Amino acid sequence: MTAHQWIALIPAYEPGPELPELVHQARRAGLEPVVVDDGSGEAWREVFAQLRSTAAVITHEQNRGKGRAIKTGLAYIRENFAGSYVVVTLDADGQHRIEDALRVCQAAQEQPDALILGSRILNREDVPRRSRFGNTVTRRVYRLVTGLPVQDTQTGLRAFSFQLLREFEHIAGERYEYEMRVLLHCARRHIPIREVPIRTIYIDNNAASHFSTVRDSCRVYGEILKFSASSFTGFLVDYGLFSLLVSLTGRMIAANVCARAVSASVNFTINRTLVFKSKEKLLKAALQYFALAAAILLANTLLLRLLAEGLGLNRYLAKLAVELAMFSVNYLVQRKVIFRRTQARPQRQTR
Numbered sequence: 540m541t542a543h544q545w546i547a548l549i550p551a552y553e554p555g556p557e558l559p560e561l562v563h564q565a566r567r568a569g570l571e572p573v574v575v576d577d578g579s580g581e582a583w584r585e586v587f588a589q590l591r592s593t594a595a596v597i598t599h600e601q602n603r604g605k606g607r608a609i610k611t612g613l614a615y616i617r618e619n620f621a622g623s624y625v626v627v628t629l630d631a632d633g634q635h636r637i638e639d640a641l642r643v644c645q646a647a648q649e650q651p652d653a654l655i656l657g658s659r660i661l662n663r664e665d666v667p668r669r670s671r672f673g674n675t676v677t678r679r680v681y682r683l684v685t686g687l688p689v690q691d692t693q694t695g696l697r698a699f700s701f702q703l704l705r706e707f708e709h710i711a712g713e714r715y716e717y718e719m720r721v722l723l724h725c726a727r728r729h730i731p732i733r734e735v736p737i738r739t740i741y742i743d744n745n746a747a748s749h750f751s752t753v754r755d756s757c758r759v760y761g762e763i764l765k766f767s768a769s770s771f772t773g774f775l776v777d778y779g780l781f782s783l784l785v786s787l788t789g790r791m792i793a794a795n796v797c798a799r800a801v802s803a804s805v806n807f808t809i810n811r812t813l814v815f816k817s818k819e820k821l822l823k824a825a826l827q828y829f830a831l832a833a834a835i836l837l838a839n840t841l842l843l844r845l846l847a848e849g850l851g852l853n854r855y856l857a858k859l860a861v862e863l864a865m866f867s868v869n870y871l872v873q874r875k876v877i878f879r880r881t882q883a884r885p886q887r888q889t890r
Contacts, residue, residue: 544624545570545644546616549594549631550608551587552577557633559590564637566593570627570644571620575612578602595619606717613708620701627698635696639737646735647698653731654703654721656689657696660736677719685726690734692722703730774862777802781858791847791854795840803832835865 547570551558558574565572572594576587578601587596597615599608609628616626625647629635639657646655659674677692695718699707706728712720725732777798784794839861846857 543648544620544622545641545648546620546624546626547572547640548609548612548616548626548628549574550577550605550612550628551575551579551631552602552605552608553579553583554586554631555633558586558631561629561631561633561635561637562590562594565629565640568637568641570637570640571595573597573612573616574631575599575608575615577605577608604714604717606712606714606720609717610708610710613704617704617708622701624701625698626701626704628695630695636738639696639735640698642737643696643698643735646733647700650731650733651700651702653699653733654725655698656691656694656732656734657698657737658689658691658734659694660738681719681722685723687726687732689722689732692719694737696737697721706730773802773805776805777862778858782855785854792840792844795843795858796836799832799836799839803836807832839865 547565549558549561549565549572551574562572562574572590574587574590574594574596576583576596576598578599579587587598590596595615597611599611603611613626616624625644627640627644627647629640635657643655643657647653674691674693678689681692682688697718706724707721710717710720710724712718722732724730780801781794781798784797785791788794842861842864843857846852846860847854852860
């Protein structure tokens with residue numbers, strides 16, 4: 540085994556005719572191919588059997604998802620390779636060029652503590668609209684959650700050294716959401732992300748993709764949905780207690796203050812432990828959070844009074860309008876200030 544071996548990990552589910560050629564190209568380029576058959580079934584058995592002369596082939600008897608296939612491959616690599624090596628993941632549909640795989644491997648070898656992304660040029664006319672739209676939305680959601688301007692969050696061409704293998708092997712996620720969780724994990728753990736521009740070949744308008752636009756998008760956007768669920772829980776506590784106290788006392792402002800105090804405590808606990816998984820010191824984070832809560836309460840109360848007493852809007856409708864207005868401000872301050880994750884900006888390599 541060479542001092543720096545490069546291993547091509549290829550998860551495959553019901554692959555097309557591009558897979559055998561991809562494996563042969565990888566082998567000819569000096570990569571060590573490891574293919575995971577993710578439950579493709581009997582009809583593809585012969586395809587994978589033919590690959591065994593040039594690649595290690597691991598089989599899932601049932602389809603378990605891309606994330607699980609990648610982790611199965613990582614476990615195999617960890618158990619069967621030693622020394623210094625680099626792993627590069629490639630999609631089985633032939634949409635990654637071997638020369639680009641070599642470039643991201645070289646970058647991973649030069650920066651073994653970083654995750655290297657092969658970032659596609661997505662503003663070209665030949666890129667399918669679905670791919671352009673999906674990556675644009677995901678990129679913006681990722682930046683909102685982490686503050687990191689990653690250009691291509693959905694790329695399947697990724698390289699990293701053996702030093703990061705165990706860490707990536709144990710990240711949660713069985714299907715397409717796994718790749719997003721890797722990026723989120725890097726943000727949380729201060730693992731640098733470096734981007735290398737690549738070309739991507741779209742075959743038949745990306746018709747071979749097994750990505751489900753609705754189901755898999757929901758998995759990918761799960762992080763922002765967790766924050767929304769947390770905020771909604773806080774809102775239910777806030778609005779329910781506000782309505783109860785107003786009906787019992789008739790005092791709108793006092794009811795709003797009490798309801799906000801209780802809901803803020805609930806929201807802080809959920810966000811710190813489940814959503815942002817912050818490692819900031821509890822006292823520091825709590826002081827910052829409740830300073831924010833006090834500012835939000837002041838703005839909330841002034842807006843509520845303006846809408847309900849100044850403009851004559853129904854108290855309960857006014858409360859709903861104010862809470863919606865405060866949502867974005869509340870989220871951005873929590874992510875950027877209170878539960879922030881400090882990390883260097885991703886680096887981009889020029890051609």
